Every structure is written in C-alpha cells, then in structure tokens.
Amino acid sequence: MQISQSQKTSWVVLTLVGPLDETGAAELGAVLSPLTKGGAVALDFAGVEYVTSSGFRVLMKACREQLANQGQFVLGQMSEPVRRFFEIAGLGSFFKIVPDLGPVLADKE
Amino acid sequence: MNPRTFRLKSGRHEVAGLARWADQFAAEIGLVAPVRGELQVVLEEVALNIITHGYGEAGGANEISVTLDSDERFITIIVEDEARAFDPTSRVEVDVSLPPEQRPIGGLGVHLVKNLVESMHYKREGTRNILILRLNRDRLRADQVVNGT
Numbered sequence: 001m002q003i004s005q006s007q008k009t010s011w012v013v014l015t016l017v018g019p020l021d022e023t024g025a026a027e028l029g030a031v032l033s034p035l036t037k038g039g040a041v042a043l044d045f046a047g048v049e050y051v052t053s054s055g056f057r058v059l060m061k062a063c064r065e066q067l068a069n070q071g072q073f074v075l076g077q078m079s080e081p082v083r084r085f086f087e088i089a090g091l092g093s094f095f096k097i098v099p100d101l102g103p104v105l106a107d108k109e
Numbered sequence: 110m111n112p113r114t115f116r117l118k119s120g121r122h123e124v125a126g127l128a129r130w131a132d133q134f135a136a137e138i139g140l141v142a143p144v145r146g147e148l149q150v151v152l153e154e155v156a157l158n159i160i161t162h163g164y165g166e167a168g169g170a171n172e173i174s175v176t177l178d179s180d181e182r183f184i185t186i187i188v189e190d191e192a193r194a195f196d197p198t199s200r201v202e203v204d205v206s207l208p209p210e211q212r213p214i215g216g217l218g219v220h221l222v223k224n225l226v227e228s229m230h231y232k233r234e235g236t237r238n239i240l241i242l243r244l245n246r247d248r249l250r251a252d253q254v255v256n257g258t
Binding site for chain 2: 019021022023049050051052053054056057060061064080081082084085088089090091093094
C-alpha cells in the first residue's frame with residue numbers, strides 16, 4: 001500500500017492508497033507506531049479498496065494507543081463499500097469516521 | 110469458465126501472491142470492484158486462518174490449494190489443506206455489540222468471512238480440510254442480506 005504523510009494545521013494526515021490487507025497492515029502499522037503517542041492523526045481512506053482483519057487489528061491498536069495518550073484518531077473519505085466492511089466488523093462506532101475530513105482538519109483545537 | 114486453482118505455501122507472506130492471482134481472476138470475469146474486494150477479504154482471511162491456526166509456525170513446506178469458479182450468480186471458492194482438522198464454521202461468534210473499550214483486538218477474520226459469503230461448508234476428507242464458500246456476485250442482493258439482519 002502507498003502511504004503518504006502530510007501536515008495540515010495540527011493534524012498529521014496519512015493518505016492511504018491500495019488494499020489494507022495483511023501486507024498493507026504491516027506497512028501502515030510501521031508508519032503509525034511513532035504517530036500514536038498523542039496529538040492528532042487523520043487517515044484518508046479514499047484510495048483504500050478493502051480492509052481485512054489484519055487491517056482492522058492495526059487500526060484498533062493505533063486508535064486505542066492514541067486515545068490512551070489523549071490524542072485524536074479520525075478516519076475519513078471512505079467509499080461506501082469500505083465503510084460496509086467497518087459495519088460488518090461491528091466497528092462503525094469504534095472509530096470516529098467522518099465523510100469529509102476537510103472541516104476536521106481545518107479545526108485548530 | 111473453467112475453474113482455476115492456485116497453490117500457496119503456508120507462510121504469512123504467501124497471501125500477497127494469492128491476492129494478485131485473485132485480482133487476475135476477478136478482472137477476467139469482469140467482477141465489479143466492491144465484490145472483488147469482498148473476494149479478496151474472504152481469501153486472505155481463510156488462508157491466514159489455515160496458516161496461523163491450521164499448519165501453525167512449522168507449516169512452511171505445507172500447501173494450501175484455492176480453486177475459484179464462477180457462474181452468473183456466484184463465485185465458488187474451494188480451499189483445501191492438510192493441516193489438523195479445523196472447522197472455521199464452528200468458531201465462536203464475535204460479540205459486535207460490546208462497547209468499543211471492551212472489544213478485543215483481533216479474532217475478526219472468520220466473522221468477516223461468515224458475513225460476506227452466501228454460504229460456507231466445511232468437511233474433513235481423510236487428511237484434508239475442505240472449505241467450500243459461495244460469494245454472491247450481485248452486490249444489491251448481498252446488501253439486502255446484510256441489511257435484513
């Protein structure tokens with residue numbers, strides 16, 4: 001999976017392209033690990049094709065760490081089929097998922 | 110079309126090859142992107158389940174065979190291995206109603222498969238585990254099944 005990192009106001013934004021499968025999850029885990037010590041992290045899912053349980057495992061772990069460190073962890077720009085995987089996994093309310101990251105990233109809080 | 114078979118060794122890094130092969134199959138039969146994603150998730154979860162729970166760490170030389178076939182309505186997936194008897198259909202259900210802070214991390218693989226496929230059958234024949242799954246090619250119908258629960 002291609003992962004590009006950028007900064008927008010106080011947010012670190014990771015733009016993901018490709019499947020969040022076994023291989024993608026390992027790559028994302030490595031990028032996320034130094035970023036979940038607090039602060040604000042947003043994941044742009046527009047380019048994600050599907051998510052397997054390996055992907056969910058990495059996301060759940062990162063989200064837990066972030067919240068434990070009083071940080072923020074937001075997912076956005078998800079296609080309807082990808083959103084459906086989150087619903088089937090019963091994780092629709094586990095994560096903060098927004099349709100549009102724009103307003104979130106504009107916030108300075 | 111004629112069924113196609115792919116064989117992979119029992120190692121976590123082997124699932125990438127399975128995904129590439131399945132993408133080719135999906136392109137050949139003109140599968141729409143959302144169902145291609147579902148097929149990929151099902152294949153990875155089933156293969157990883159055999160690699161981690163079936164063959165286990167010592168499984169490197171062992172093989173898993175995956176056969177894909179398709180008609181107008183369904184993709185049929187047949188997965189065979191020679192690991193110890195392991196019936197994924199009997200795995201305990203994941204409790205998706207738990208509040209976020211109580212959800213265990215992991216264990217979602219079989220849950221995803223069960224909820225994505227139309228049917229899932231397991232049988233043990235001699236030394237072989239055989240898992241037969243059917244995935245609906247019709248996205249709308251699959252959605253009705255999910256929304257109906």
